[in-house]
């Protein structure tokens with residue numbers, strides 16, 4: 001698989017990563033597919049998808065434990081990204097950016113991941129009660145201590161961005177400017193896909209101008225862009241899509257034209273003798289947004305992981321990219 005070198009700490013990874021979140025969190029059936037998920041992580045490494053993206057919050061904790069089972073056997077083949085700063089409380093998810101907590105959380109992540117170093121340690125969300133420089137300083141100390149190789153920042157959550165009334169990523173860029181004064185940012189993680197393109201306006205250029213890598217979260221539109229979901233499909237209450245405005249039957253029907261467009265491009269490439277899927281076109285589109293971009297599609301099935309890794313070999317033409325750019329914008333808000 002093509003490799004991409006990103007960030008101040010020159011992170012060298014396969015062009016398509018693996019989002020491990022759906023294996024234990026946020027999607028229907030997440031908790032019942034342990035063995036299948038393990039096979040999926042192994043399949044990713046087998047195919048060169050070396051970047052494994054997890055977080056202590058996913059599960060909580062079980063996602064890191066799962067990734068740790070693979071790292072125990074194949075640490076040298078993997079690039080592990082995990083996150084700190086969000087805790088699952090009784091009622092709500094809460095932020096904690098206190099330095100002492102960050103230090104303890106890192107040690108706990110290292111234990112669960114069965115490794116002595118985390119390749120990319122990301123601040124999941126800044127704590128409104130703690131200056132972000134303070135949290136970032138504690139994370140930088142972990143680099144000095146050899147527990148972490150590089151630091152990343154996840155974009156401000158969509159809901160809080162909307163509350164501020166500014167453009168989606170303005171708050172994230174402000175945070176980035178602040179933490180850069182303390183210690184270099186190697187990567188930013190934010191949503192980017194054919195149906196969520198807000199990061200293209202300012203965040204992606206900000207990263208490109210500073211040699212900061214960009215991890216594209218939700219590059220398959222939470223599965224919608226793969227064309228395998230049908231309008232009216234019911235989601236279990238623990239599935240994030242049960243409450244997502246774009247996943248009502250009405251919005252899924254209204255947005256089908258996007259999938260139709262991806263399928264059209266896929267069919268054109270498929271004519272060359274191989275099968276190309278809408279998911280692969282969606283990922284190839286993300287890859288085409290910059291050499292510093294690495295999509296982290298989430299999947300818990302080996303079959304999807306293999307298919308998604310295959311997108312690294314798909315080169316979209318200028319005509320394909322223009323066709324995707326001309327697709328109707330998504331209906332329904334992003335959160």
Ligand SMILES: NC(=O)c1ccc[n+]([C@@H]2O[C@H](COP(=O)([O-])OP(=O)(O)OC[C@H]3O[C@@H](n4cnc5c(N)ncnc54)[C@H](OP(=O)(O)O)[C@@H]3O)[C@@H](O)[C@H]2O)c1
Nearest residue numbers: 019021022217218219220221222223226297298299300304
């Ligand atoms: N930093 C942050 O705040 C943040 C927020 C959200 C996500 N993330 C990261 O981004 C990663 C990706 O986001 P995501 O998983 O929510 O969304 P996604 O990658 O857009 O979509 C994941 C969904 O697509 C399905 N899927 C994957 N490949 C497929 C294929 N080839 N054909 C059909 N269906 C396919 C998966 O199914 P199965 O589950 O059945 O395999 C899963 O339901 C996460 O895993 C996480 O690491 C980060």
